[in-house]
Amino acid sequence: MFAPPDVLTGDDPEIVQLYGCRHVQYMAALQADVRKAAGRVADQFQRKLRKLPSLTRLVDSLSARELAEFKSAQARELVALACPDLTEQSHASAARATGLRNAILGVSREEIADGFGLLLASLHEELNTHRHAAAFCTLGRRIVRELTLQFQVYAELQGSRNEVLAQVTHLAWTVDSYTDLIHSVMRIIGAHAEVAGCCVGRPDSEGFFHYESVFGPQTEDYINALEKDARQRISIGDQPQGRGPTGRAWTNRRIEQSINLATDPAVATWRSRALAAGFHSSVAIPLCTPDEEPRAVLALYRKLPGGHSNEQVAFVQQLQSLLAFALERIEDRNGRSSTIPYATRKKWSALLRSDCLEMHYQPILDLETGAISSVEALARLRGGDELLTPGQLLPACTSEDLLELFMRGLEQATRNVSRWRAAGFAIKVTVNLPPVALADSRYFEHTRQTLEAASCPPHALMLEILETEDVPAGVEIRRELDKYRRLGVGLAQDDLGAGYSSLARLRDLPFDCIKIDRGIVSRADQDPCDMLKFASQLIRLSHSMGKSVTVEGIENPALLEAMAILGADRVQGFAIARPMSARQLDAWLACAVVPALPDPARPSSRLGKLAQLLIWEESLRMLALAKSQTRRLSARGPFSRQVSTTSKADDVEDLIDPLLKELSNSLPNLADDISRMQLVTAVIRYGVESWQYLRARRRLVDRIADGA
Known part of the structure; x- marks a missing residue:
C-alpha cells in the first residue's frame, strides 16, 4: 500500500510537491471533512490497534483519561497531515516529535x-x-514522508542508546569509587532523550532505600518527598512500600517494569507523587548477576507510558550487566561502602565549598631529636554541631569534591605552617594527595600556586600518597611524582602494609618517607610478637632503600617505646597528641607538651621488652647465619682450595664464636634470671633454630607477659 520509507528523502525534489499552494484547494476540502470525521476515525483506529497483539498490552494499560488524550492527539495529527498550508519544516518538526513519542512508548517501526x-x-x-x-x-505520500522522518528519529535514538552504553562501558573499566560511578552514570543516562529522571540507591541496615545519586530537579523533589513520608518510603519486604518496582527488583533480583504508573496497582502508594513529577512509566534495574544479591538499584523514569520495545529492553539489560560488573570490580578493591542519602551527599558537597572546612593537625615526634618535626593536616567538615572526619566524608566525595577538598585544605595548611615557622617552630606539614591527582594536572598547578601565595618553602610541605594502585591506567606514576619532587616538596608513601604496596614501587618511586599503617601496630593486643616482627621488617626494608620511617597509630607509651627500640625515625598518634585545630596547636607548641623519649636500653613496658628481645634475637640469628655460611663456603667453594694447614673458615669461626657467646650472655634484663639463663644455655648448646631454644624462648616471653 505504501512505498518503502526511504523512497522520499530530504533531497528528493518530489518532497517539495507535497507542500505549497498547488495543494491548497483540494487539501482544504479534505481537511474540512477530516476535521468532521476525526473523532470517529480515531475511535476506529483505537479499536483496530487493540487487535494488534504487540500493542495490546500498552493500549490496555492506558487509563480512560489517557485514552481520551491519545484519541485527541491522533485526531489533531490527522487534521495537521491534511492541512493545505503544511510546510516541509513544520511537518518535519511535528513528525520528529511524534517519532520520539512513539519510540518512548515502545512502539516498533512495524507497528x-x-x-x-x-x-x-x-x-x-x-x-x-x-x-x-x-x-x-x-496524504498517502505525506504519510510516507512521516514514516521516513519518524524512522530517522528511531535510528538517532538507537545511536544515542549505543553512545550511552559506550560511555558507561568506559566508566565500568576505569572508575574506582562507588560515588564517582553513580554520579557519572546519572549524568550520562539522565541526558538521554528517553529518560525523564533517574536515580540509584541501596537499602540501609534497616531495609529502607536511600537514593544516593539523582538526576533532574523533578526526580530530586520526588525522592526527597518519598524519604520524608514514612507511608511512601521505599523498603524491602512484604508490605506496600516493598511491592513496587524497586522493592521487587531487589528481592527478586530481576528487572521490574511498570509500563503505566497511572494504572499499575503495584505503584498505588507512589502514584500521585510520580504523576505530579511528570513520570508515567518506570523500570527498576537490580545491579547484580542473577545468582547474587543486588549491590544497588538503578531506577529510570519516562514521561510516557510504555518502554517495552525490544530495543528498550536490550538497552536496560546491557546497562544492568555493565553496572553490575563495575560495582563488583570496585567492591572487590575497596569493599562495600556505607549508604549515604543523596540529600546528605548534596549537603556535604555544599559545605565543602563554603567556609566549613577545618584542617586539624596531629603532631609527629622525631625519635632522634625528641622534637616535633612535622604535623599532619587532617580534614574536618563542620556542619552545625557535627564535625565530620575523613572516614565519614570521603566515601561521599566525587572526584571534583576531592579536588575541592585538596585545594582548600592545602591553602589552610600552607598558611598555617608559614605562620608557625615564622614564630620559630621549624616544622613541616604533610597533606594527603589522592591517587587520582596523578592523572589530573590541576592538583600540581594548584600546589605550585598555593606554595607561592602562602610564602611557604616547598621543603616544608610533604605530600602523602595513599595507594598508587588506584591511579588511572596509562598514568606514568614516576613521571608525575617527579614533577612534585622538582617543585621541592617531599613525598611519602602512606599506609605501608595496609594494601597493595609492592617492593618494586618502594624501590622505583621517589618517596622520601614511608608511613607504616596504624593497622599494623593495632595488632599489638592480639599478637604482640607477630606485630613487632612485621613492623621491624618494614622499618629495616624502608631504611635499606634510603627512606625514613614514620609509624602511625602510636596510642600509648608502650607502643612509643617499642617503635623507638625497633629503629623508627618518627611516630604519630594519641601517645604524642591528638589532632587539634590550628589555634589549639598554637597553644600546644608554646607549652612544649612533648612526651619524653624512652631509653631503648632499659625498656619498662612489656611491649618494649619484647621489642628488645626481638632485636637481640635478630643479632643472634645474623651471627649464627654467618657461621653457617662460612662452613658451607669452606666445604664447597673456592674458599676450600685456598686453605693450608689452618683453615680460613676456622679463623672466621674463631671470630664469630666469641661474639655469639658474648651476645648470648648479654641478654638484656628482660625477665627473671632463671628464664634468661635457660634461653642463653639453649642458644649456646643447641643453636637458635633448635626446639630447646624455642621452648626456652616461649617461657621467657610468658614471663615477660606476666611482668616477671
Missing part, C-alpha cells in the same frame, strides 16, 4: 507502519474517496 495503514483504512471508511482522490494521494 507504526501498521498503524498508519489502519488509519488510512479508517479514513477510507469514513470519507468519500472518489471526491478526495487527489487529496488522498497527497
